[in-house]
Amino acid sequence: MSLKIRKLRARKIYNSRGEETVEADVWVDGAFGRAAAPAGKSKGGKEVMYYPEGGVDESVRLINGELAEKLIGLDASDQESVDEALRDFDGTSDFRKLGGNAAFAVSLATAIAASNAQGKQLFEHLKIVDSLKLPYPLGNVIGGGAHAGKGAPDWQEMLVSPIGARNVDDAVKANFLVHARAGKLLDKHLGGFTLGRGDEGAYAPPIRTEEGLRLLKQAADEISDELGFRIRIGVDVAASSLWDPAKKKYVYRTEGIELSREEQMSRVAEWVDRYELFYVEDPLEENDMDGFAELSRMVEGKTLICGDDLIVTNPSILSQAAEKKAVKALIVKPNQVGLLTTAMKSVKIAHERGIVPVVSHRSGEPPEGHLAQLAVAWGGKLLKAGVVGGERVAKANELLRISEVIGKDRMVSL
Incomplete structure (x- = not known):
């Protein structure tokens, strides 16, 4: 089974406060991942920018156009490479071009698609510890x-x-x-x-x-x-x-x-x-x-x-x-x-x-x-x-x- 990204699509949805947010869908052969970004009200001043000028609509436009062209064909199981491509596409230190929330939605949706394609749970796919325990x-x-x-x-x-x-x-x-x-x-x-x-x-x-x-x-x-x-x-x-x-x-x-x-x-x-x-x-x-x-x-x-x-x-x-x-x-x-x-x-x-x-x-x-x-x-x-x-x-x-x-x-x- 290929884990190459075949399709990427984003849309505007709403979070638990009724605020606009980005949801991303990622397809690989035989599997699919979907994720949406959260948002804080008391936001730290050193966080990345949630969205670019133009807000959620601009993030969605970028994902469905230029970003999709860049990510299609990448190996969804290589999270480092996908995230590096997201960082390179944005080209700023605070995600002011794409929006940090948009980048996060795509990053997480990719990981979910890769885990689904491999028949794994997300925690198994992304684990960084030897012994899995419950918080x-x-x-x-x-x-x-x-x-x-x-x-x-x-x-x-x-x-x-x-x-x-x-x-x-x-x-x-x-x-x-x-x-x-x-x-x-x-x-x-x-x-x-x-x-x-x-x-x-x-x-x-x-x-x-x-x-x-x-x-x-x-x-x-x-x-x-x-x-x-x-x-x-x-x-x-x-x-x-x-x-x-x-x-x-x-x-x-x-x-x-x-x-x-x-x-x-x-x-x-x-x-x-x-x-x-x-x-x-x-x-x-x-x-x-x-x-x-x-x-x-x-x-x-x-x-x-x-x-x-x-x-x-x-x-x-x-x-x-x-x-x-x-x-x-x-x-x-x-x-x-x-x-x-x-x-x-x-x-x-x-x-x-x-x-x-x-x-x-x-x-x-x-x-x-x-x-x-x-x-x-x-x-x-x-x-x-x-x-x-x-x-x-x-x-x-x-x-x-x-x-x-x-x-x-x-x-x-x-």
């Missing part, structure tokens, strides 16, 4: 920041992960139970709550961040006791969305306060202790790598300081962060860099430097489970993919399907 799901239960409206918590995500679960069935179920219990606690706390949700299916209540942390920890502890294993909570501060560069302050609009850099670090460290946070993503603004390193020292051994906007899945930035010991975990969002192989390079660096890979969704997602396949292929320790909502549940369901192949109890060690 723990990490999901947003109470949301705020850029993902919610006025009056919601200032920190963007309050997260839950069943890191004591013995198998993937228990792990997936636990997050659903915590989400439901948190809704009941919020309703009681607020004297009636509509259970309104933000972009990722998390509740978006009119409360301060610390109230949300207290209620989520209570929900996690109650479900932990009922199920008999430990469930931990974490946060994505998304601090760049709080940072005012003119004032050089972190502005908490719901709380009505402004914090200095030092006060922000003290708050994070204090709440790590008070609420036993096992995971803290983007606690400081995206250009403060030295601050990340200082905070990592402050909370050493207590929590995983994770870089998202700080690193944007970029291998060279990750290498700098590793040298400074700025992070203990890395968010992996392939569309931040445009290509699967670039994201894979970052994951390999993370493994080499003892940094925990966290394979992550975006707030605007297609309703597919491919992300779970990538997490297993790349040795992700956590799969950050939300809890409820069809596009989020798709990732959890895919983990369950993968577990039928590699074993339900093959959970990673954290």
